[in-house]
Amino acid sequence: MDAHSSLVFPFSIIGFDLDGTLLDTSGDLAAAVNHAIGTIGRPPLPVEAVKPMIGGGARRMLEHGLTTTGGCDPVTLDMLHRRLLDYYEAHLAVHTRPFPGALDALDALTAQGVTLGLMTNKLERFARAILDALDLTHRFAAIIGGDTLGAAKPSPRPIQAMVAQCGGGRAAFVGDSIFDVQAARGAGLPVVACAFGFLSQPVETLGADAVIQGYEALIPTLARLGSSGPSATLSTNAA
Structure with missing residues (x-):
């Protein structure tokens, strides 16, 4: 870990989008x-x-x-x-793979005692099938799809449900689209945007609280974001 590992991690829950965030689908x-x-x-x-x-x-x-x-x-x-x-x-998982460093980041968060959740606009049964195929399902306390509640991002409802299913507490969300940012904002969560995701617009214009260029930057970025408060705007150029 890094210098932040000696500190109490500021979030008890980290939620992730799937496509373009955790997995290259x-x-x-x-x-x-x-x-x-x-x-x-x-x-x-x-x-x-x-x-x-x-x-x-x-x-x-x-x-x-x-x-x-x-x-x-x-x-x-x-x-x-x-x-x-x-x-x-x-043909759900023929070419689909985690982004570089994603699994290491999940391991690091779990080691910090963080509960992991997932909220995707993909149908829940598809999301679960992909996670099963990649042996990732067990990592998440909550898996919510775009059809689970009859509402998808940018609605904040699925994000709120994800946090509740993870046991509640201070949470942040990681995504790659304007839908992720809008949903997290609506749910009152700070959000980190992935510059390596499936961007439909420049990542800097999404309005996220932080931008990362790679997963090795996620833990320190979340640590700084948590200590700076939900309104802070941070960016890292880590490759």
Whole structure:
């Protein structure tokens, strides 16, 4: 650990987004989008083009994909949404892997006595299946999907439920999208943004309390953020 390990860690709960935060799911999500739009003769999108479409749920991602490749109408969107979900469910963890340093950060937080939670706009059954495939499910005291409560980010309700399921206490959230920031803000939590995530806009414009370039910066950033108070705006350039 670092110099902060000798201090009492300021948060009892840390919540994480999944796609673009803990896991690089872009390869499998792009494959699902391309399968769906390919059934109506649309050209495939490169993974880098799909990344900014991720974060608002599968339907929103598909809508962006259709718009990009020739237009979107409600009937086609409804039809292809089912095809995308069916394909994705059968290919959830082909290319998906944790981001570099993510597991070490989870280990370090757990060693500090921190309870870990997860809130994603992905369907809960998909999130759990991916975590099971990567042997990560046991690390989280709460796993909430975009369908669990009938509300997804940017609603603060799922974040609030995550904190409650983790036992309550001072919490912070880690994500990569404007939905993450808005939901955490609405729930009254400070939020750290991941510059390596699936960004649809410059990370500095998300309005997060802190920005990290890599997971090795997460623990010291959270320690400083906790000691500075929820209104502090911090940034680190750690690679």
